[in-house]
Amino acid sequence: MNTPELADPPLGFSADSRFGSFEYEGADLEAMGVAENYPKWIVEEFSPYLRGKIADVGAGSGNFSKYLLNADVESIHAFEPCSRMHGLLSKRYEQESRLEAVNGYVTDLAGEFEAKFDAVVYNNVMEHVADDEAELKAVYRMLKPGGCVLIYVPALQWLYSDFDRSLGHYRRYEKASGAELLLKTGFAVETVKYADVLGVLPWFLCMKVFRAKLSKGSVGLYDRVGVPVTRMIEKFVPMPLGKNLLMVGRKAWPN
Template identity: 35%
Template sequence: MELDQDYFWDLHEGDFWHKNKDRVLMKFIDGKEVLDVAAGTGSFSIKLAKEGKNVTYIDYSKKYYEIAKKRGKTLPITFLCTDITKHEFKKKFDCVVLSAFLEHVKDDSELLNKIHNILKPGGKIVLLTSAYQWLYSNFDKNVGHYRRYNKSELQGQMQKAGFKVNVLKYWDVIGLPVLIVSRFFG
């Protein structure tokens, strides 16, 4: 089934979960130079640019890249269509945003090390990922998740990559009952 190119954009812009997620993530964004990883159709990159950030968008999907580039063409966004783990960045960033992507990466340690190395001194990562490994289900497999994280596992991975963890908390526990049903009956 081929989806209209506006489907994901409209979903992101009109959906309560996405709007709330973006609002929460924005609270943690610091600095001027921001890298938005696995940025999809560019909705969050565009919000960042409209807030005065110099944004570098990166996604390996050519389709999403084309949509994002078209929508953000008048904003201060550098668009990259490539695999972040293979790209050699020419600059460092104040902040790297990694939203709903780490769980899709087979070698999460490699990615976290890469991000740590492209941050300026004092820079930070703003990370949102799937929680509760015990909820890992067919849904996760079908959407390309390799894992889910609990707080101690994620903190350990972050520290191993050289990060100092300032804030680590669960978010969107309202959706937990749906995940539980999916895990055991889905």
């Protein structure tokens, strides 16, 4: 199904205190939305765990949901707390029988979706959540035994910039803190690894040194050239650092 590209605003756009309050950098997020190789890479990394019924949390207008629908999944519940974005999401996928748009927060709806999902996905969303520990405890309830939470977030706190702040990011994650978060919330750690090593230096120079803005041209160029290269490198060589962190936690089977 052909779906138009829309720029997903950060979750904090809804002005709910759980996601902070800040000014929406629409042009920057629109620039980020032109990437195609990047979301395909993330889905490939998650693909061993994408099966059955999944949840896409912080789905926005559904740009990433489109790629998840290409995976071998039975259905997707796309959670979006912002009513305006939920309306766009619902309209965009009204003909897609496998996707249901849900307007709300997982912390509010965990009881309604108790042990429903085989996987719950957070793609560049958890950094917007003020209380990520409470969020993951709610996710644990929503997963079936043996199910997994799949998380992709910005990494390396020393890369935190005014741009992160403008997007409502509470933090960037480190490998050790990410693993600790999974363990504290009851998950067994399947994978915690850095991703996009080639993006570290450009991001540091662009966001920390020059405090520049993203453009569709620069994002598109990196997506076409940089992403395939770093994707190939990281397929064979574990990275000691990266612009992002990929985490997978598994809910235990009952004894």
